[in-house]
Amino acid sequence: MGGTGHWTNKGSVRLFLWRKAAAAAPTPQRTVLFVHGSSMASQPTFDLQVPGRPDSSVMDWFAARGFDTWCLDNEGYGRSDKQRPINFDISNGADDLDVASRYVLKNTGARKLLLYGISSGALKAALFAERHPERVARLALDAFVWTGEGSPTLDERKKRLPEFTARNRRPIDRAFVESIFARDHPGTADAATVSAFADAILALDDSVPTGTYVDMCSKLPLVDPARITVPTLLMRGQYDGIAGMDDLIDFFKRLPNPDKQFCVMPGISHASFQQKNYLMAYHILHAFFSQPEPAYRG
Numbered sequence: 001m002g003g004t005g006h007w008t009n010k011g012s013v014r015l016f017l018w019r020k021a022a023a024a025a026p027t028p029q030r031t032v033l034f035v036h037g038s039s040m041a042s043q044p045t046f047d048l049q050v051p052g053r054p055d056s057s058v059m060d061w062f063a064a065r066g067f068d069t070w071c072l073d074n075e076g077y078g079r080s081d082k083q084r085p086i087n088f089d090i091s092n093g094a095d096d097l098d099v100a101s102r103y104v105l106k107n108t109g110a111r112k113l114l115l116y117g118i119s120s121g122a123l124k125a126a127l128f129a130e131r132h133p134e135r136v137a138r139l140a141l142d143a144f145v146w147t148g149e150g151s152p153t154l155d156e157r158k159k160r161l162p163e164f165t166a167r168n169r170r171p172i173d174r175a176f177v178e179s180i181f182a183r184d185h186p187g188t189a190d191a192a193t194v195s196a197f198a199d200a201i202l203a204l205d206d207s208v209p210t211g212t213y214v215d216m217c218s219k220l221p222l223v224d225p226a227r228i229t230v231p232t233l234l235m236r237g238q239y240d241g242i243a244g245m246d247d248l249i250d251f252f253k254r255l256p257n258p259d260k261q262f263c264v265m266p267g268i269s270h271a272s273f274q275q276k277n278y279l280m281a282y283h284i285l286h287a288f289f290s291q292p293e294p295a296y297r298g
Contacts, residue, residue, distance in 0.1 A: 001060045003047065005079075008103040015096055016079035017103065018043055020059040020069045028110035029137070032062060032289065033101065034071040035093075037119035037143070037271075038212040039172055039180070041078025042071035044200035045118070045273065050193050058273050061282055067289070068108055072100045074124070076169075076209040087168040089211030090222050093124035094131065101128070101135050112137035114289045118272065119143040119242060120212035126223040133229050140285055142235040142272055143242050146251040148220040150244025153183060153270075158217045165214055169207040174198045184269035185239035190276055197274050225254035233261045233288040235281065237268035261288060 006017040022030065034046040046069075050056040059069040073080040074096045076088035086092065101113055115136050117125030122144040129136045148154050164170065177198040181189045215222060232255050236243045252262045263284050265272065272281040 001063060008099055010096060010099040013075055013081045015100060016073045017100055018071050020063045022066045022068050023064050024066055028108060030067045031108050031110040032067050032069045032114040033104055035117035035121035035125045037121045039208050040201040041073045041204045044197060046071045048197060048200055050196045053193060058282060070104050072096060078204045087211035087214060088209035090120060090123050090127060090215045094127040097124060097128040114138050116140040120216060123222055126228060129230055130223055130227045136230045138231045138289055140233040140288060143240050143270055144234060145216060145242050146221050146247050149247045151242055153241035154216060157213060161217045164210040168210060170210050171207045177201055180271060184241040188239060188267060188269045188275050193274050225251045226256060228255055229257055231257055231259035235284060236264050237270060237272060238264060238266045239269040242270060
């Protein structure tokens with residue numbers, strides 16, 4: 001399924017968006033914006049094509065079901081501008097979502113967005129939802145981290161914090177991408193998908209910003225669950241080393257909107273849409289995004 005590239009501006013900064021429209025006439029209530037993580041741009045994450053892997057692109061899968069799908073390269077990633085001498089942290093990523101959301105709403109006629117973020121993208125999405133709840137219909141946070149308690153991945157990453165704070169970008173290569181799938185529970189993703197994912201990432205970037213790593217290692221918590229008032233889904237892979245279970249449960253308890261869900265995904269580690277059980281992740285997200293509004297609220 002073909003997509004279209006779009007550009008919008010955050011001041012002097014150019015941001016790239018990628019759209020795959022609904023196969024049938026889209027409805028404004030089914031407009032999705034996907035937000036990527038710390039180490040890759042948006043298209044490798046959300047529009048990955050893998051021969052022999054049906055529905056490998058989550059954007060294609062949702063578009064086939066009537067959703068108008070969009071993803072954004074945050075500043076510092078992919079096709080978006082990378083020139084500014086900053087480390088492109090979580091707050092800056094939420095600023096990108098402010099600009100991107102206005103562009104998507106203007107160009108689709110939607111009043112609100114369905115918003116999905118993974119890992120540091122979930123933090124950006126949550127912070128944006130804190131700042132602009134009027135633009136978010138439903139919020140899905142995958143591989144999310146609140147305080148960082150109980151996260152072995154972050155405990156290991158903190159050992160390199162001086163290295164990350166000393167520079168604005170960190171190099172990535174194929175071995176690094178492969179390590180994402182080996183660190184928590186080897187075997188949750190197949191080799192062909194990991195290879196295609198690495199190819200797609202490295203075609204756009206040979207380095208990525210350090211800001212999200214610095215934030216997640218030294219500045220958590222970055223969001224206040226009491227201020228996230230929109231319907232919210234927490235998605236947590238069984239083997240995810242980022243998202244501590246107790247940390248997420250404490251966060252979930254504090255969400256004020258009763259329209260909320262917590263879902264554990266068996267057999268999945270960190271990168272949900274690149275796992276062997278990716279169709280399970282799609283199903284969970286689709287059920288939440290297509291859920292009817294309550295007829296009675298009390």
